[in-house]
Amino acid sequence: MKTETNSPLLYRSLADTLISLIEKDTYRVGERIPSVRQMSKQQGVSISTVLQAYLLLENQGWIEARPQSGYYVRAKVREQAPEPEISSPVKDPSQVSLHELAMMLMRDSTDPELVQLGLALPNPNYLPIEKINQALTKAAKRHAVDAHRYIVPPGLEELRVQIAKRAALAGCQLSPNDFMITSGGLEAMDLCLHAVCRPGDIVAIESPMYFGTLQTLEVHGLRVLEIPTHPRDGLNVEALSFAIQYNPVRAVIVISNFNNPLGSQMPDEKKKELVELLARHDIPLIENNVYGELYFGEKRPLVCKSFDKKGLVMLISAFSKDISPGLRIGSIAPGRYKTELEWLKFTINTSSPTLPQYAIADFIESGGYDHHLRRIRREYARNVELMSSAVIRYFPSGVRLTRPSGGFVLWVQLPENVDSLELYKKALAAKITLAPGYVFSASNQYANFIRLNAAEFNYNIERSLEKLGNIIKEMRL
Numbered sequence: 001m002k003t004e005t006n007s008p009l010l011y012r013s014l015a016d017t018l019i020s021l022i023e024k025d026t027y028r029v030g031e032r033i034p035s036v037r038q039m040s041k042q043q044g045v046s047i048s049t050v051l052q053a054y055l056l057l058e059n060q061g062w063i064e065a066r067p068q069s070g071y072y073v074r075a076k077v078r079e080q081a082p083e084p085e086i087s088s089p090v091k092d093p094s095q096v097s098l099h100e101l102a103m104m105l106m107r108d109s110t111d112p113e114l115v116q117l118g119l120a121l122p123n124p125n126y127l128p129i130e131k132i133n134q135a136l137t138k139a140a141k142r143h144a145v146d147a148h149r150y151i152v153p154p155g156l157e158e159l160r161v162q163i164a165k166r167a168a169l170a171g172c173q174l175s176p177n178d179f180m181i182t183s184g185g186l187e188a189m190d191l192c193l194h195a196v197c198r199p200g201d202i203v204a205i206e207s208p209m210y211f212g213t214l215q216t217l218e219v220h221g222l223r224v225l226e227i228p229t230h231p232r233d234g235l236n237v238e239a240l241s242f243a244i245q246y247n248p249v250r251a252v253i254v255i256s257n258f259n260n261p262l263g264s265q266m267p268d269e270k271k272k273e274l275v276e277l278l279a280r281h282d283i284p285l286i287e288n289n290v291y292g293e294l295y296f297g298e299k300r301p302l303v304c305k306s307f308d309k310k311g312l313v314m315l316i317s318a319f320s321k322d323i324s325p326g327l328r329i330g331s332i333a334p335g336r337y338k339t340e341l342e343w344l345k346f347t348i349n350t351s352s353p354t355l356p357q358y359a360i361a362d363f364i365e366s367g368g369y370d371h372h373l374r375r376i377r378r379e380y381a382r383n384v385e386l387m388s389s390a391v392i393r394y395f396p397s398g399v400r401l402t403r404p405s406g407g408f409v410l411w412v413q414l415p416e417n418v419d420s421l422e423l424y425k426k427a428l429a430a431k432i433t434l435a436p437g438y439v440f441s442a443s444n445q446y447a448n449f450i451r452l453n454a455a456e457f458n459y460n461i462e463r464s465l466e467k468l469g470n471i472i473k474e475m476r477l
């Protein structure tokens with residue numbers, strides 16, 4: 001064992017050794033490095049020397065500390081790949097027509113032969129399957145008869161209490177009566193659009209936008225005004241303000257925390273600015289927050305709804321990304337549209353499934369949800385990081401990719417001449433599916449973009465990304 005000298009440079013030399021090991025891939029991106037105690041033993045240096053070395057590496061972006069877990073190697077994505085450009089969609093409203101592409105994605109998403117990088121499905125290993133199944137069994141016993149009744153809008157009170165408590169963490173001071181249970185986020189969006197729009201109306205949206213929302217807009221016969229976004233900060237509020245002056249915008253849709261496909265998070269100041277802008281024009285804001293719990297930072301970001309003084313913001317949440325997509329449970333805080341939304345929900349399907357409402361309420365109340373979220377946030381952050389570094393490693397130089405601050409999707413800008421639909425077909429032949437950029441715009445904006453689902457990362461996926469990189473390199477020639 002080495003004896004420690006008091007040299008102030010000792011921690012630097014330890015940091016240099018670790019950097020060299022990271023550069024040589026001895027410690028790989030996403031991997032946990034030895035704990036402070038282990039490293040101190042291995043190197044024969046004091047704990048404080050190791051702590052200083054780790055702090056230096058953290059400040060330089062080589063490693064990151066994860067609470068109660070240890071230190072992990074970070075991909076230095078920032079220095080290796082630029083972000084996609086700020087989007088600049090067409091300035092006129094467009095009619096949406098994406099059903100054929102959407103059906104193609106849906107069909108391929110069920111093929112077990114394919115490596116699934118297409119739909120934004122959560123990693124099944126990160127769903128609390130056992131716990132939620134236990135909660136379902138318990139609820140079935142405890143509410144043997146009630147579990148088979150409708151729960152008319154606004155839905156199960158016990159669940160609304162839990163949802164109101166979660167919303168408080170995102171800055172909303174709302175009562176359980178301010179929420180209504182829905183069958184997932186998609187139904188919530190459908191109801192909101194039903195309540196405030198009529199066919200032919202114009203709806204302003206972030207561009208790119210999750211294609212499920214684009215399809216709902218298509219079904220409603222709405223015209224879409226695509227507003228530019230910054231890949232990290234989301235919607236450009238100034239551009240929206242300008243668009244509102246020249247178009248009779250009937251509603252605005254944003255995914256303020258972790259846009260799909262950008263992974264962007266609107267800074268809180270911008271959220272406030274947006275809510276105030278729309279309040280001045282009396283325009284409703286539909287805020288989709290289905291990824292809100294999957295943040296990578298220390299703190300739950302606020303939602304636009306927390307700045308809403310006029311009841312114009314309809315906040316949509318769902319448990320599809322973090323508990324179970326199949327249970328089909330979500331919610332809306334509908335603000336001033338409460339009565340209309342409850343009537344619509346009652347008219348369309350009377351009630352969302354009853355047993356899952358009891359089970360989810362119990363799971364959250366028992367503390368299981370919080371515990372589970374703490375784990376999966378770390379895992380998703382790690383997988384996004386790992387997939388980002390694989391994209392950088394295997395795709396041709398010059399690709400650009402997002403730096404999501406939550407969620408689990410990556411948005412990749414390919415060289416200009418690489419058409420994402422052509423790539424989709426070639427990838428399919430190589431047994432890989434992905435989401436071509438076209439489906440995220442009503443006006444064919446993102447021909448050379450793809451979205452990758454980074455919920456899972458393993459050897460097989462890494463090899464698929466390598467194949468994809470080779471296909472792209474060939475297409476670029």
Ligand SMILES: Cc1ncc(COP(=O)(O)O)c(C=O)c1O
Pocket residue numbers: 120121183184185186187210212255260288290318319320325329330
């Ligand atoms: C932004 C966004 N909203 C809504 C949904 C669908 O939510 P749900 O399954 O709860 O209807 C998804 C699923 O990919 C999504 O990405």
